[in-house]
Amino acid sequence: MSLLSGKKLLFFGFIIVLLIAIPVTVYLVGQQQRTRSAAEAATTLSMLPTPQTKNVGENVSFDIYIDPSNINQISYVKLVLSYDSTKLATMEGSFVVSQWPSADGSTFTPSIPIGPDYGPGTITVAMSVGGTQQNVLTTRTKIASVTFKAIAPTEENVPTQVTFGNQSQLISQGGTTNTDEVGSNLISGLSGGSVNIKSTTSQAPVCVDLSLDKPTSGQAPYTVKLTATGSDNDGSVAGIKIDFGDGTDISPSDGAEGTEGYGTPLATASAGHTYDKAGSYTASATITDNQGLQTPGCSTPINITAASTTVTVTTSPTLTLTPTPTTAGQAETLTCSSLNLDPATSGTAPFSVNLTANGSSTDAAISKVSFTFGDGQTQEVTDAGGVGTNSVSVLVSHTYATSGTFNAVATITDENGKVSATGTCTAKVTVEGGSEASPTESIASPSPLPPTGPTELITIGAIGVLMAFIGAILLLAL
Numbered sequence: 001m002s003l004l005s006g007k008k009l010l011f012f013g014f015i016i017v018l019l020i021a022i023p024v025t026v027y028l029v030g031q032q033q034r035t036r037s038a039a040e041a042a043t044t045l046s047m048l049p050t051p052q053t054k055n056v057g058e059n060v061s062f063d064i065y066i067d068p069s070n071i072n073q074i075s076y077v078k079l080v081l082s083y084d085s086t087k088l089a090t091m092e093g094s095f096v097v098s099q100w101p102s103a104d105g106s107t108f109t110p111s112i113p114i115g116p117d118y119g120p121g122t123i124t125v126a127m128s129v130g131g132t133q134q135n136v137l138t139t140r141t142k143i144a145s146v147t148f149k150a151i152a153p154t155e156e157n158v159p160t161q162v163t164f165g166n167q168s169q170l171i172s173q174g175g176t177t178n179t180d181e182v183g184s185n186l187i188s189g190l191s192g193g194s195v196n197i198k199s200t201t202s203q204a205p206v207c208v209d210l211s212l213d214k215p216t217s218g219q220a221p222y223t224v225k226l227t228a229t230g231s232d233n234d235g236s237v238a239g240i241k242i243d244f245g246d247g248t249d250i251s252p253s254d255g256a257e258g259t260e261g262y263g264t265p266l267a268t269a270s271a272g273h274t275y276d277k278a279g280s281y282t283a284s285a286t287i288t289d290n291q292g293l294q295t296p297g298c299s300t301p302i303n304i305t306a307a308s309t310t311v312t313v314t315t316s317p318t319l320t321l322t323p324t325p326t327t328a329g330q331a332e333t334l335t336c337s338s339l340n341l342d343p344a345t346s347g348t349a350p351f352s353v354n355l356t357a358n359g360s361s362t363d364a365a366i367s368k369v370s371f372t373f374g375d376g377q378t379q380e381v382t383d384a385g386g387v388g389t390n391s392v393s394v395l396v397s398h399t400y401a402t403s404g405t406f407n408a409v410a411t412i413t414d415e416n417g418k419v420s421a422t423g424t425c426t427a428k429v430t431v432e433g434g435s436e437a438s439p440t441e442s443i444a445s446p447s448p449l450p451p452t453g454p455t456e457l458i459t460i461g462a463i464g465v466l467m468a469f470i471g472a473i474l475l476l477a478l
Helices: 002-037 316-322 323-333 454-477
Strands: 044-046 051-055 059-067 074-083 088-097 109-117 122-128 139-152 162-163 169-172 185-193 194-198 205-211 215-220 222-231 237-243 264-273 281-288 293-307 332-342 346-348 349-363 366-372 378-381 391-400 404-414 426-432
Touching: 044 323, 044 366, 051 059, 059 074, 074 139, 088 109, 088 215, 139 205, 162 316, 169 404, 205 293, 215 222, 222 281, 222 293, 293 316, 323 426, 332 404, 332 426, 349 366, 349 404, 366 391, 391 404
Parallel strands: 044 185, 051 194, 215 293, 346 426
Antiparallel strands: 044 059, 059 139, 074 122, 074 162, 074 169, 088 139, 109 122, 162 194, 205 222, 222 264, 237 281, 281 293, 332 349, 349 391, 366 378, 366 404, 404 426
16 A cells, blocks of 8 residues: 555656646747847848939938837947048038937937047947937937038949948847847848939149250250140040140150050150251140040240351250259159058959058158049049148048059149159059948848747647656556
């Protein structure tokens, strides 16, 4: 009898353990499902309206929206905006934080622990709801707006981009009712803005300089070489014609000796000529740009005297004045010594790079540093990096939007209008095409959740029934 009671006691103990194990198992499965659901990245950032079309000089504004899709609870937003500083410029108050909605229907101004900080081609700002749970964002909300000034035209049908950088963050506050894991970046999608910028008027090219390799006067026959330099602010130099003033003109072709820079915003061309007759002539240069506009803006007088029978070649002024060393000496006093690229000379489009031009002048202050990026874009710096002194180190940023190999060139101009040689400050930039990885690829997507819910409960119930069945068999066996 006592043996039978012991077996029954064992059976009832088994039933008690079973009744405790089932709810504990259900609780643990629920916790596992909660953990797998934590930090589900379901929030997007976007800019509207886009795309836009503006003229040079006009303002470009984008509204910035966040959409947690009623899944995430966002309490901290960090934005890193990237843009092409050669096409767009920031102004005082470019970034404006909006009023955010609260759960009670009111609005509030979020705290701003970072920024807005304006860097070369970037804006960084962070916004937070603080420790107030009712202020977390769960629905689509306009959180800020950003305004730029269009400063240079874009290529046709190639808009300039304003993007969210990979350092952007959307973080949850967490809490007892929030399944988001505290500190997780919950970005699921990024959509920036774009704008096509048009030039209001086409600018004619400019003749920068026309120089001779020797004095402007001499005895016939007198052979000289003229060098003309032209620039174009809204396109490129397509050709240069040198007119010697005696009925002879030469238009050096691209690639000819003494010709450099055709197809870029700054170009030079040289041509030689012999004046056989005495007279006063006016040599000039005409610059033509890629839009067909011309500027006959440079000229210089040349006086030729008849050869004297009483003056030998050895006593000719052309032998005693020796102007050529003077010209070479002047060129050496204005030097662009190096053009450095950071962080690299190659990358994947859109590829942003910093270019630093270094140079010096021994006899005149430097008035500007000009950058030609090789993709049809240029930039001039007149008030930074030592401009106004005899030594400069000027840094600019540029983004190559398309793939290809580009020759970046920097030149230095002094207060006398003298321009440094273009061959001393060049750099080759290689940009690959390839599809740029979406910023969202840097954020690990949550792993697909296995089937949960009723299926697991049915499985647990089946296990319970099976264990009860085994207990019943044991009871009968006792």
